Amino acid sequence: MTERGLAGPRGRTKQEVAALQAALAAEQAAIYGYGIVGAHLTGTRFAAAFADSIAHQRTRDSLTAMITARGGQPRPAAPAYRMPIAVHSAAQARSLAIVLERQVTAAYLGLVALAEPALRRFGADQMRAAAVRSARWGARPQAFPGLPASSLRR
Amino acid sequence: MGQVRAEPTRRAMLVAAGAGSLALAGCKGITALGARPKMHADVIALDHAITAEELMIARYRLALAALPAAQHHAGGTGKPKAGGPDRAVVAALLAEHKEHLVQLRARLILPPRLATASPQPSPTPAAAPAARHQILAELAAAEAAASDRLVGWLPEVPPALAQLMASIAAAEAAHVVHLGYGRLAP
Numbered sequence A: 001m002t003e004r005g006l007a008g009p010r011g012r013t014k015q016e017v018a019a020l021q022a023a024l025a026a027e028q029a030a031i032y033g034y035g036i037v038g039a040h041l042t043g044t045r046f047a048a049a050f051a052d053s054i055a056h057q058r059t060r061d062s063l064t065a066m067i068t069a070r071g072g073q074p075r076p077a078a079p080a081y082r083m084p085i086a087v088h089s090a091a092q093a094r095s096l097a098i099v100l101e102r103q104v105t106a107a108y109l110g111l112v113a114l115a116e117p118a119l120r121r122f123g124a125d126q127m128r129a130a131a132v133r134s135a136r137w138g139a140r141p142q143a144f145p146g147l148p149a150s151s152l153r154r
Numbered sequence B: 001m002g003q004v005r006a007e008p009t010r011r012a013m014l015v016a017a018g019a020g021s022l023a024l025a026g027c028k029g030i031t032a033l034g035a036r037p038k039m040h041a042d043v044i045a046l047d048h049a050i051t052a053e054e055l056m057i058a059r060y061r062l063a064l065a066a067l068p069a070a071q072h073h074a075g076g077t078g079k080p081k082a083g084g085p086d087r088a089v090v091a092a093l094l095a096e097h098k099e100h101l102v103q104l105r106a107r108l109i110l111p112p113r114l115a116t117a118s119p120q121p122s123p124t125p126a127a128a129p130a131a132r133h134q135i136l137a138e139l140a141a142a143e144a145a146a147s148d149r150l151v152g153w154l155p156e157v158p159p160a161l162a163q164l165m166a167s168i169a170a171a172e173a174a175h176v177v178h179l180g181y182g183r184l185a186p
Helices: A009-039 A043-069 A090-107 A117-136 B011-028 B041-075 B085-106 B132-156 B159-178
Strands: none
Touching: A009 A043, A009 A090, A009 A117, A043 A090, A043 A117, A090 A117, A117 B132, A117 B159, B041 B085, B041 B132, B041 B159, B085 B132, B085 B159, B132 B159
16 A cells, blocks of 8 residues: 555645546547537437437536536636547447547546545546447457556566 | 555465464364454455456356357257357457456565465356356346446555556446447447
């Protein structure tokens, strides 16, 4: 347990707000991205994109409240985001949804590393939710969602 | 970062402590029992996580062994199938669990004497069910339960190990979808 307890209460809150801001930025980008995803889908897949977008909006609101509760100022969403994939078809829209969810999964690693158990739990639950959504969009199995390869022991 | 030092050990110590206490009890009665060495909560959590992965691997091996026969029965054509998509998915997920186990074991530092000791026998799950849908359903239920348990242990472990365990929990939650539960319609 040597990695915990190094920061005082003020330092800890600063770390928490920074981790929450990182997760918030990823959620905001995902919400924007799902607008593009949904625009290229119809029927049940459109409904799925809509539902996932709502899930991200709810999480964004939770993160905003958590930042405010810690005396932080939630950073507003950007007017537009550069998407990692150009989307012109339903297949590309599904690929974008997978990439968005993978980015969201990685963005919660910072929260999981905090000492506060409730934030760890929240971060882990969001990682699980994003990994499940990614799988539903047809992603191949990933052994370590969100983790950079450099963090794994060889 | 993220390694958990088993002081004086992990499971081996738990077993040794139990065996030693019993041996003493046989000689001098129950009052001769010494206090068990205290295990750190992070060592216990990691030990549980390793045991859970070993159990999951055993489950998947049983499922893999049972799947071709199950598909044969389900098809009813009289011709045994060599595998099929279910078997490929189960094999891929088994490979991921093996990777999880390698990474979890790498986070545990054992004292040299114990690191070379004989490994404890791996836990054995109940026999795999016969029907294909039942095999996949039981794997999916086991994945969901394992994912929940991992998240429950997060408060006990150092940050880097918490990240690894959260990632594994996310993988296991996604496995439920890969096993055919909650997938979007094509």
